[in-house]
Amino acid sequence: MADPIEFYFDFSSPYSYLASELIDDLAAKYGRKVKWRPMLLGVVFQKTGQPLLVNVPLKGEYSMRDFSRSARYYGVPFKFPAKFPLSTLSAARAYYWLHGQDCQKACDFARAMFRAYWADGRDISDMDVMLDIAASLGIDREALSAGIATPEIKERLKVETETAIARGMCGAPYFVVDGEPFWGADRLPQIEKWLQTGGF
Amino acid sequence: MADPIEFYFDFSSPYSYLASELIDDLAAKYGRKVKWRPMLLGVVFQKTGQPLLVNVPLKGEYSMRDFSRSARYYGVPFKFPAKFPLSTLSAARAYYWLHGQDCQKACDFARAMFRAYWADGRDISDMDVMLDIAASLGIDREALSAGIATPEIKERLKVETETAIARGMCGAPYFVVDGEPFWGADRLPQIEKWLQTGGF
Numbered sequence: 001m002a003d004p005i006e007f008y009f010d011f012s013s014p015y016s017y018l019a020s021e022l023i024d025d026l027a028a029k030y031g032r033k034v035k036w037r038p039m040l041l042g043v044v045f046q047k048t049g050q051p052l053l054v055n056v057p058l059k060g061e062y063s064m065r066d067f068s069r070s071a072r073y074y075g076v077p078f079k080f081p082a083k084f085p086l087s088t089l090s091a092a093r094a095y096y097w098l099h100g101q102d103c104q105k106a107c108d109f110a111r112a113m114f115r116a117y118w119a120d121g122r123d124i125s126d127m128d129v130m131l132d133i134a135a136s137l138g139i140d141r142e143a144l145s146a147g148i149a150t151p152e153i154k155e156r157l158k159v160e161t162e163t164a165i166a167r168g169m170c171g172a173p174y175f176v177v178d179g180e181p182f183w184g185a186d187r188l189p190q191i192e193k194w195l196q197t198g199g200f
Numbered sequence: 201m202a203d204p205i206e207f208y209f210d211f212s213s214p215y216s217y218l219a220s221e222l223i224d225d226l227a228a229k230y231g232r233k234v235k236w237r238p239m240l241l242g243v244v245f246q247k248t249g250q251p252l253l254v255n256v257p258l259k260g261e262y263s264m265r266d267f268s269r270s271a272r273y274y275g276v277p278f279k280f281p282a283k284f285p286l287s288t289l290s291a292a293r294a295y296y297w298l299h300g301q302d303c304q305k306a307c308d309f310a311r312a313m314f315r316a317y318w319a320d321g322r323d324i325s326d327m328d329v330m331l332d333i334a335a336s337l338g339i340d341r342e343a344l345s346a347g348i349a350t351p352e353i354k355e356r357l358k359v360e361t362e363t364a365i366a367r368g369m370c371g372a373p374y375f376v377v378d379g380e381p382f383w384g385a386d387r388l389p390q391i392e393k394w395l396q397t398g399g400f
Contacts, residue, residue, distance in 0.1 A: 044258065047257050047258055048256050048257050048258050048259055049256070049257065050250075050256060050259075056248050056249070056250060056370075057247050057248050057249065058244065058247055058248050058365070058368060058369070058370035059248055059250070059370040059371065061368060061370075062368055062370045062381060062383055065381070066383070066387075069380075069390065069400075070390070072400050073389075073390050073393060073400065165258070168258060168261060168262055169258070170256075170257075170258035170259040170261075170262045171259065180269075181262060181265070183262055183266070184386070186384070186386040186387070187266075187386070189273075189389070190269065190270070190273050193273060200269075200272050200273065
């Protein structure tokens with residue numbers, strides 16, 4: 001089987017959420033799997049010196065309209081959450097701890113977190129909310145809670161974030177397909193052509 | 201006939217060039233015309249406080265790759281020019297002067313300017329280069345040269361730039377379709393769906 005598509009994202013990124021609803025089906029169509037890789041987008045902002053899109057004059061107003069319209073375009077449920085931005089540190093650590101236990105469960109958790117935040121407006125930075133969502137997937141609260149506090153998991157998220165940036169991640173979502181980087185949910189059509197043709 | 205699509209751009213914007221090669225055909229497919237509206241993107245940068253994309257760490261490197269790949273994706277000839285950025289003041293004024301004479305000729309001129317810069321690497325900020333391109337389209341050099349120096353044309357470009365920003369232009373290309381704004385060549389699929397469905 002060909003290499004998986006690497007999918008770098010932050011749970012607080014609306015375009016990452018949209019992509020998270022689409023990328024697995026797109027990959028499967030071409031016999032690919034997807035490596036989900038949450039990271040901390042704030043570190044990218046530090047490197048690029050860029051503010052949050054929603055805080056940029058003119059772009060902020062446009063982007064709020066574009067988030068919703070893009071969601072409707074893709075047929076993905078979307079409601080801009082009352083709390084934005086928020087910390088995704090625990091959610092991302094939880095993903096990596098789960099990934100060490102059961103890779104499929106980790107992806108289910110990631111999808112559930114994205115939906116909880118971007119469709120249902122839940123505060124996923126709140127540890128209880130995060131653990132409730134995990135529990136609804138049959139994940140043990142106590143084990144997860146202990147798992148994300150370990151030095152190994154803290155280090156893992158740090159390394160994944162650094163790796164994403166070392167690979168050129170300049171915004172989220174960021175994909176690497178056979179070495180080729182793609183930034184943005186709006187690059188999915190180019191990713192599809194890349195998968196179809198082996199590069200263009 | 202339904203209202204035309206408004207297409208705001210700066211000749212120095214690579215994604216505007218890509219869009220310029222695609223938007224007329226897309227509009228025609230749905231019985232629409234396109235109002236080409238060059239403006240000065242630097243004024244948007246002043247409002248947004250954003251630097252040139254190619255100068256942003258991480259994003260700059262990615263964008264150079266994305267410009268070329270997007271051009272290949274769309275099947276549009278593209279070569280990043282040696283001189284970038286450059287002043288598009290004279291080119292934009294020339295467009296409006298020509299538009300007052302012959303609307304179709306003005307669009308032909310705009311397309312020719314985009315190609316001269318983004319496919320052939322010509323310095324379109326150089327008045328002689330600009331006039332040569334105009335002359336190749338049968339436009340009178342002397343008349344154009346005099347036309348762009350008039351206060352009316354200088355004012356027209358100022359007004360068009362202010363209008364674009366008043367309509368929310370946050371980057372280029374920027375389209376307005378029946379009141380709905382779209383930013384980026386990568387929003388062409390959404391524009392198509394908007395034209396197909398009358399809004400979604």
